[in-house]
Amino acid sequence: MVSFSSDQRFIVTGASSGIGRGVALLLNELGATVIGIARNQKRLEAMKAKAKYPEHVFLEQKDLAEDMEGLPAYVKALKDKYGKFSGMAYCAGSVPIQPLAATDYNALLETLNINYIAPVLAAKGVADKRNNIGAGTSMVFISSASSLISDKGHLTYAGSKAALCASVRSMAKEYAKNRIRMNCILPTNIKTEKSPQEYIDSQIASYPMGFGEPIDVANLAAFLLSSEASWITGQNYILDCASF
Numbered sequence: 001m002v003s004f005s006s007d008q009r010f011i012v013t014g015a016s017s018g019i020g021r022g023v024a025l026l027l028n029e030l031g032a033t034v035i036g037i038a039r040n041q042k043r044l045e046a047m048k049a050k051a052k053y054p055e056h057v058f059l060e061q062k063d064l065a066e067d068m069e070g071l072p073a074y075v076k077a078l079k080d081k082y083g084k085f086s087g088m089a090y091c092a093g094s095v096p097i098q099p100l101a102a103t104d105y106n107a108l109l110e111t112l113n114i115n116y117i118a119p120v121l122a123a124k125g126v127a128d129k130r131n132n133i134g135a136g137t138s139m140v141f142i143s144s145a146s147s148l149i150s151d152k153g154h155l156t157y158a159g160s161k162a163a164l165c166a167s168v169r170s171m172a173k174e175y176a177k178n179r180i181r182m183n184c185i186l187p188t189n190i191k192t193e194k195s196p197q198e199y200i201d202s203q204i205a206s207y208p209m210g211f212g213e214p215i216d217v218a219n220l221a222a223f224l225l226s227s228e229a230s231w232i233t234g235q236n237y238i239l240d241c242a243s244f
């Protein structure tokens with residue numbers, strides 16, 4: 001059974017809503033200490049208010065798409081504040097819907113920044129031996145099934161998530177000798193507090209078991225972060241119910 005102790009600290013980005021919120025709450029419930037990062041302080045505090053062990057939840061308000069070059073140093077500053085990390089769940093992201101005709105350099109860069117460049121540079125910070133516990137450190141990155149089967153208008157989104165999957169495989173090979181693991185989760189549709197009902201209604205017929213919930217992603221993330229998954233690295237896990 002997956003469980004953690006409070007001296008196991010995990011960074012959870014995107015902890016203010018949706019999947020990241022679900023991951024933060026489950027890791028905390030399973031005993032871990034969570035450092036939850038997002039821009040919206042109110043929503044971060046609302047997440048903490050739901051935590052089973054709020055004394056083991058710490059909040060950091062931060063725009064991860066700002067000062068991208070400083071992200072590894074930001075992770076080190078968090079380590080100096082809280083102690084060495086057992087890992088990270090990178091759940092922050094944005095889902096722009098843009099046809100090619102509406103896509104330009106800045107739009108591409110904006111999506112790549114939060115969905116691809118920030119997770120890689122945050123991983124660089126966590127993988128730095130000064131900042132982690134060494135063997136057993138584990139990171140999970142929320143990619144998307146769109147990286148494999150992308151829909152119309154998802155060109156920047158799908159590209160950013162495919163890039164993330166590819167880089168995580170490479171980083172995992174680099175760090176396997178250190179027993180530092182990195183895996184991606186590729187969910188299909190997950191119903192969050194932000195999912196528009198019209199969108200759910202338009203897609204639900206393809207989902208024989210209904211949309212997923214943040215807890216479904218959180219359960220897989222917690223397993224991959226735990227010692228139960230100590231022989232799993234460099235993998236891309238599709239999380240789905242036979243929708244494609």
Ligand SMILES: NC(=O)c1ccc[n+]([C@@H]2O[C@H](COP(=O)([O-])OP(=O)(O)OC[C@H]3O[C@@H](n4cnc5c(N)ncnc54)[C@H](OP(=O)(O)O)[C@@H]3O)[C@@H](O)[C@H]2O)c1
Pocket residue numbers: 013014015016017018019020021037038039040041043062063064065066091092093094095114142143144145186187188189190191192194
């Ligand atoms: N929901 C789905 O169906 C689904 C399916 C496949 C993959 N995914 C992926 O899962 C991840 C989470 O999705 P979600 O549905 O949970 O979305 P969500 O509810 O919109 O959550 C996104 C999170 O990212 C944070 N965030 C966004 N931009 C940020 C920035 N610049 N700096 C810091 N934090 C930032 C947001 O917090 P603030 O706004 O407070 O900063 C929020 O906590 C995304 O990468 C998404 O692509 C979702």
